[in-house]
Amino acid sequence: LNAEAMVEAQKHVDNLTKPLGALGRLEETLVRLAGITGKVVPSIDRKAVVVFCGDHGVTEEGVSAYPPEVTGLMIRNFCDGKAAVNAFARRFGAEVRVVDVGSRLTELPAGTLDRKVRAGTANMAKGPAMRREEAVQAIRVGLELALETKEKGFQLVAVGEMGIGNTTAATAVSASLTGTPIEELVGRGTGINDVSLKMKGEVIRHSLDVNRPDPSDPVDVLTKVGGLELAAMTGFILGAAAERLPMVIDGVISTASALAAIRLAPGSRDYLFASHLSEEPAHRVLLEKLGLHPLIHAGMRLGEGSGAVLCFPLFDGAVAAAREMATFADLGL
Template identity: 45%
Template sequence: MLESTVAAIRPLDEAAMAAARELQGRLTKPAGSLGALEPLSVRLAGLAGACPPPLPEPAAVAIFAGDHGVHAQGVTPWPQEVTAQMIANFLAGGAVVNAFARQAGASVTVVDVGVATPIPGADSEEPADPAGPRLVAANVRPGTRDMTVTAALTRDEARAAVETGIRVAGELIDAGAGILLTGDMGIGNTTPSATLIAAFARVDAEAATGRGTGVDDETYARKVSVVRAALARHEPDPADPLGVLAAVGGLEHAALVGLILGAAARRVPVLLDGVIAVSAALAAAAFAPDAVGAMVAGHRSAEPGATAALRHLGLEPLIDLGLRLGEGTGALLALPVVTGAVRVLHEVATFDSAGVAEK
């Protein structure tokens, strides 16, 4: 599945992009006056192979959840069982991502790809709200291994998680989704994110590592040390993205890679959230450089590694609000910007059709 998905990813359609640029030049506004929305609309036309491209709706948020063996190294003060507890909160509709999804009219799918502890209420025969968030059980293993001691995953486990993400992308698109939004949950997951960013973007551990949930100076220093130790132990090779994911990644990271690749193969845009998403995006780009054409950077995370990752990918974030929550929250706030960029091509009159004189 992974190989066939990568093989299906193609470059952006240059003819559709040229048509979108030409149309932008005829709309009743000064050229370039919509700033970043104009090149975004052009890129989405190239992805769809049509001008105008389809409106990116309905939106579907996919939250991949997993736990991390490196939690044992004291990289976060939060107990590991919070991962499972937050999944229960997602399913009950009580998290920030749920509030923002309701505002955006987006569906929420939570995928247990590697949670280590039981999810409260997951065995209930009936969901709290049949029309609300749903849980997909796809647990590859109960959390990763400690990457400072051994590889976080076997190659087969990493592949299984990637292919879970590909399947979820296909299911959401088959159900009608016009855009996929990345979400994540995993206590300690900013540490493997920083390690992935350091490996793929070739930046120092300190430049890739942030404070995550707001750790103190002592914990931050320990976190940087853990990232350095993992890089030194495994010497991850960016030319082998599956190997990098296995050595230092998380199960939710690998599944997000699959979601991105699956969407790119179907020519559906993926709106990236924060540092976990962009670290996965680096791996997706290593599998298939043309997958970057399907990626839209929703926001600039407060995590420094996210900036390094976006720079490496050549992506500019749409909004910058100092967010560092994850879950898909930043992507949801950026969604109206993406929709607006496309709606302009659908609905704004040209100078000729409106009878407006050009300069």
């Protein structure tokens, strides 16, 4: 981060016509954006949300309220511009990029970026979700997309995902990386009932027992109990940080990928912003580990990057304040 720009940005924010610190986390956001971009008042007009999609073999254990085919249907829906993330992105001036890194779809709808590593993971309750080379390949997909996103001129990017079964994978990754008991992490995902919730916890426990991922090796964790879209998001976060591109993470799945990224390269945390606090219990635990504070508390649990895109206007508001407010000196004080 550019320390000089951060000092200048803090000075600028402190001179604006408001009590010191009165814009709270918006001020922290501005100062960190200055550190990333090197500009006291950054330009974040060009925004994108990248939605990484993948299927999960663990769905055969009955961990989701929806059948796995919904992953493919939603990929189509994103391309048709008809999902929540599309509505938010249109409203808030962001482009939606849909990346198939591991769905079971054989024919991709126009508009999907085809970066498929394999057609869904294996059932992690029976063995590793994928091979290590596949996880590495998915990470590379993310890295390359980050570079591409930067080259296209985007200035602020949201990270999202779609994959029926992926809260199960994300929770397993979270349990492994943080050492938190599964019962404190497991949530209802798309909306399962009490019986399924209990079973989901057992599937996660069993998957960790069967695979014994090494918590000190995030790639091993992503390989054994993760997912293709999770690994790709980890790569994307690493790549965007390397490209000095500020990123907004979404719910529990992208945040699990972010923790894996930060374990691989702690410095990438500087480029990450939390957006919302989801209903999934693991999300709060992950955000605490990352030391990030979500601006929106709306009890959402949708994924797709929807919460991250919903946060874009708050960033725009902060930048508008930094650009347009008078200083106390202007008022003669």
